[in-house]
Amino acid sequence: MRGAKWAGTGAVRGAGRGAQWAKSRGGEMLERIPMGEIEESVRESVSEARERIDGFVREELGDLRRALRKQRKRLGV
Numbered sequence: 574m575r576g577a578k579w580a581g582t583g584a585v586r587g588a589g590r591g592a593q594w595a596k597s598r599g600g601e602m603l604e605r606i607p608m609g610e611i612e613e614s615v616r617e618s619v620s621e622a623r624e625r626i627d628g629f630v631r632e633e634l635g636d637l638r639r640a641l642r643k644q645r646k647r648l649g650v
Contacts (some may be wrong), residue, residue, distance in 0.1 A: 581619035588615070606607055 588611055 577619050577622040581615060584615045584618075585612075586611075595624065 588608075592606060613616070
């Protein structure tokens with residue numbers, strides 16, 4: 574989950590830098606940037622990435638547990 578959090582933080586930071594640049598270039602440019610839509614899009618992307626990562630980790634843990642059971646059975650433990 575650290576990767577998704579890092580990516581989301583970086584995206585927000587980048588958007589903030591872009592907004593600051595636009596602000597220094599003119600207030601009317603800043604007003605044209607759909608900040609709400611950008612924030613929503615980033616949040617959705619981070620949420621989707623988190624769900625995919627969670628699913629992958631869950632699947633890997635299941636595989637690991639099965640492998641452990643198999644090894645224990647083979648060893649007679």
